[in-house]
Amino acid sequence: MKTKKTILVLVPLLILGTILFNCSQSKETASFSDAAEKVYVAPGKLDEFYAFFSGGFNGQLSVYGLPSGRLFKSISVFSQNPETGYGYSEETKAMLNTSYGFIPWDDAHHPKLSQTNGVPDGRWIFINANNTPRVARIDLRTFETAEIIEIPNSAGNHGSPFLTENTEYVVASTRFSVPVPNKDVAISSYKENFKGTLSFIKVDQNTGRMDLAFQILVPGFNYDLAHAGKGPSHGWAFFTSYNSEQANELLEINASKNDKDFIAAVNWKEAEKYISQGKAKWIDAEYYHNVFDEEKLHAYSEKKSKVLVLNSKECPGIIYYLPTPKSPHGVDVDPSGEYIVAGGKLATVIPVHSFTKMLKAIENKDFIGEVDGIPILRYESVIAGEVENPGLGPLHTEFDGKGYAYTSAFVSSEIVKWKLGTWEVVDRIPTYYSIGHLMIPGGDSKKPWGKYVVALNKITKDRYLPTGPEICQAAQLIDISGDKMKLLLDFPTVGEPHYAQAIPADILIKNNKKFYELEKNKNPYKTNGEKEAKVIRNGNEVHVYMTTTRTHFKPDNIEGIKVGDKVYFHITNLEQDWDIPHGFAVKGLNNSELLIMPGQTKTILWVPQKAGIYPFYCTDFCSALHQEMQGYIRVSTQNSNVKLSYN
Amino acid sequence: MKKIILVLSFSFLLWSCGGNESNIDPEKEKLAIKYGLTPFEYENGVGPIKQKLNIPSEIDRIKAESGKKIFEEKCTQCHKLDERYTGPALRDVTKRRTPEYIMNMILNPQGMTQKHPEAKKLLSEYALQMTFQNVSQEDARNILEYLRSESK
Ligand SMILES: [Cu+2]
Numbered sequence: 001m002k003t004k005k006t007i008l009v010l011v012p013l014l015i016l017g018t019i020l021f022n023c024s025q026s027k028e029t030a031s032f033s034d035a036a037e038k039v040y041v042a043p044g045k046l047d048e049f050y051a052f053f054s055g056g057f058n059g060q061l062s063v064y065g066l067p068s069g070r071l072f073k074s075i076s077v078f079s080q081n082p083e084t085g086y087g088y089s090e091e092t093k094a095m096l097n098t099s100y101g102f103i104p105w106d107d108a109h110h111p112k113l114s115q116t117n118g119v120p121d122g123r124w125i126f127i128n129a130n131n132t133p134r135v136a137r138i139d140l141r142t143f144e145t146a147e148i149i150e151i152p153n154s155a156g157n158h159g160s161p162f163l164t165e166n167t168e169y170v171v172a173s174t175r176f177s178v179p180v181p182n183k184d185v186a187i188s189s190y191k192e193n194f195k196g197t198l199s200f201i202k203v204d205q206n207t208g209r210m211d212l213a214f215q216i217l218v219p220g221f222n223y224d225l226a227h228a229g230k231g232p233s234h235g236w237a238f239f240t241s242y243n244s245e246q247a248n249e250l251l252e253i254n255a256s257k258n259d260k261d262f263i264a265a266v267n268w269k270e271a272e273k274y275i276s277q278g279k280a281k282w283i284d285a286e287y288y289h290n291v292f293d294e295e296k297l298h299a300y301s302e303k304k305s306k307v308l309v310l311n312s313k314e315c316p317g318i319i320y321y322l323p324t325p326k327s328p329h330g331v332d333v334d335p336s337g338e339y340i341v342a343g344g345k346l347a348t349v350i351p352v353h354s355f356t357k358m359l360k361a362i363e364n365k366d367f368i369g370e371v372d373g374i375p376i377l378r379y380e381s382v383i384a385g386e387v388e389n390p391g392l393g394p395l396h397t398e399f400d401g402k403g404y405a406y407t408s409a410f411v412s413s414e415i416v417k418w419k420l421g422t423w424e425v426v427d428r429i430p431t432y433y434s435i436g437h438l439m440i441p442g443g444d445s446k447k448p449w450g451k452y453v454v455a456l457n458k459i460t461k462d463r464y465l466p467t468g469p470e471i472c473q474a475a476q477l478i479d480i481s482g483d484k485m486k487l488l489l490d491f492p493t494v495g496e497p498h499y500a501q502a503i504p505a506d507i508l509i510k511n512n513k514k515f516y517e518l519e520k521n522k523n524p525y526k527t528n529g530e531k532e533a534k535v536i537r538n539g540n541e542v543h544v545y546m547t548t549t550r551t552h553f554k555p556d557n558i559e560g561i562k563v564g565d566k567v568y569f570h571i572t573n574l575e576q577d578w579d580i581p582h583g584f585a586v587k588g589l590n591n592s593e594l595l596i597m598p599g600q601t602k603t604i605l606w607v608p609q610k611a612g613i614y615p616f617y618c619t620d621f622c623s624a625l626h627q628e629m630q631g632y633i634r635v636s637t638q639n640s641n642v643k644l645s646y647n
Numbered sequence: 648m649k650k651i652i653l654v655l656s657f658s659f660l661l662w663s664c665g666g667n668e669s670n671i672d673p674e675k676e677k678l679a680i681k682y683g684l685t686p687f688e689y690e691n692g693v694g695p696i697k698q699k700l701n702i703p704s705e706i707d708r709i710k711a712e713s714g715k716k717i718f719e720e721k722c723t724q725c726h727k728l729d730e731r732y733t734g735p736a737l738r739d740v741t742k743r744r745t746p747e748y749i750m751n752m753i754l755n756p757q758g759m760t761q762k763h764p765e766a767k768k769l770l771s772e773y774a775l776q777m778t779f780q781n782v783s784q785e786d787a788r789n790i791l792e793y794l795r796s797e798s799k
Pocket of ligand 1: 582626
């Protein structure tokens with residue numbers, strides 16, 4: 001009886017719901033056929049943009065096409081990947097070395113495309129590791145991680161990696177303040193002992209090679225996000241901070257007391273001057289710098305022991321605080337470089353600072369106080385405007401290059417479009433649900449390709465087929481070419497996408513590498529053609545120099561391996577054609593398989609535990625005779641006298 | 648049987664070819680048309696080599712040596728000289744094919760197996776697409792010289 005009644009009540013509700021749903025559908029979604037046409041990329045046709053989405057807790061960077069939302073690749077960055085051998089193979093293990101040992105995972109948040117003159121140029125993309133502070137550089141010719149540098153004196157590398165307009169520096173701020181250098185102290189001594197750091201990593205313009213140039217020691221707040229200036233504000237970088245209360249427990253209450261926190265405006269050109277005057281000090285700091293050598297196709301680690309530090313207290317003029325309501329998260333600079341937009345998570349308005357006004361306030365010493373020698377500018381003197389009614393929990397803002405800004409509102413699950421200069425909200429669209437970052441291709445650069453905005457959503461319940469307690473995160477593609485935002489497409493993402501970047505496909509396609517030239521492969525374990533394939537014993541180490549081609553390994557029969565031997569398979573793929581990788585797997589291999597790209601050499605270590613016959617085979621379907629691509633290894637007991645042989 | 652005839656006609660061509668377009672065998676021309684090729688392509692393959700090369704009968708030792716090195720690094724995983732392997736044995740290839748045909752096969756294997764009846768036949772026999780191994784035209788010329796030097 002009861003059930004029936006419920007149904008009777010529910011049915012009209014459902015109908016009402018459907019009607020409501022349809023209404024909102026017709027308003028915010030382009031008509032289905034219109035939307036379908038806009039995102040449909042016909043078979044054999046290519047997407048217009050490459051989009052790079054961070055993988056969050058999976059430690060990787062995923063590559064999608066826009067407008068289709070199709071996933072092309074997950075680039076291994078901070079996490080081992082047993083599919084390809086990244087972080088397992090002898091060539092790539094060194095990429096994950098840190099001063100805390102070998103760390104095979106991380107939490108990757110913010111991809112950032114390299115820029116020239118404030119516009120994405122398609123050379124590299126950088127991404128941060130939050131947990132064990134690191135910054136990685138990915139080469140956009142190969143879509144592989146080329147370099148990872150650890151950041152000392154940092155904890156929770158969240159405000160990272162953001163770039164100056166010609167990629168002179170990657171900037172990175174610490175989320176958690178910690179003792180610098182780190183030491184064993186009472187947590188309650190926070191105010192006395194804990195400090196923040198802002199790091200400036202220099203980028204070599206030819207090679208992309210990173211080098212930690214200097215760090216600035218700052219008061220012990222939490223530093224959250226960053227963006228560098230551009231155009232007139234080039235030479236400055238802006239960092240949001242919260243917890244100006246310097247609380248060390250129950251931050252959700254204790255760090256939300258102040259009406260305003262700060263954006264730190266840092267004059268890095270001034271910092272360079274202080275350094276050239278010898279004001280910076282070298283302090284002890286242990287950190288790793290791991291580089292994948294492009295010629296040797298092999299990663300090498302360098303352990304560093306010192307870092308150059310500027311103390312903001314001793315360097316007047318390098319930092320000013322812009323008071324910003326309230327617990328700000330994102331800080332975004334508009335394409336002209338004049339406006340600095342903050343996302344105050346707990347604020348009722350979006351505060352927009354003016355760079356020109358800031359300079360004037362500095363000139364007039366229009367200060368209302370200071371923290372550790374850092375002047376606090378007067379809010380009223382630097383503010384350009386406030387966007388009223390911006391949605392609840394505004395976080396991040398991107399720009400379309402046509403005079404409009406788009407801000408994500410986490411709590412009210414929407415994107416709010418507003419006009420720069422008049423600060424009025426002109427449009428809003430719901431997102432499904434709990435949007436974090438949003439992204440317009442080039443939307444944080446000088447010249448956005450303002451055709452789409454992508455919402456990166458944390459919660460998706462009821463939007464997709466359910467998959468148990470763990471369900472997907474997702475993105476939504478929204479058309480911003482007209483006056484009204486129009487939802488075009490939902491698509492699930494790999495990992496948790498925090499931030500993303502996108503760039504027109506043709507900029508990257510022309511530099512895309514198809515294979516590694518055998519002539520240029522200087523890997524120390526390369527096999528130069530089948531004639532040189534061989535097996536060499538050196539004590540209990542066995543080195544197998546193996547080649548692959550369609551459709552066989554050379555050698556494919558090996559005898560004389562003994563239990564407990566350290567067997568290194570050095571495999572060179574002799575193919576010189578696009579899209580012909582080979583795989584390698586041997587029964588009982590307990591670390592990972594290998595995928596070897598054409599012209600590449602990769603090495604995996606195997607320590608057989610039991611005597612017997614072990615088949616190996618190619619795991620990447622390569623040709624009609626792929627199933628024939630196999631071989632055998634005979635493993636004998638340690639005291640056996642089976643001779644080493646192969647063919 | 649057909650194969651023998653083809654091989655024979657190729658050998659015949661090798662003797663008779665002066666690269667002069669004026670004395671085209673009408674039989675050849677008919678066959679070429681049947682496969683949608685020009686008589687030159689039918690005889691010398693489809694690819695970047697579009698005219699007869701002037702190849703002296705004497706072996707150029709320097710070229711052959713350089714070709715050997717490239718061959719060993721990039722070709723031996725599929726081709727031996729005297730035994731059938733992943734691909735056909737090559738000891739007598741310079742007797743079976745024109746120099747231009749060999750170079751086109753090295754430089755444009757995909758195009759050859761799509762367009763040329765002989766290459767097509769090999770693809771179905773070996774079930775493997777020969778790949779372009781990222782060699783320059785000069786490399787291909789050197790490989791050809793190496794194969795000529797190994798011919799008996
Ligand atoms: Cu294979």
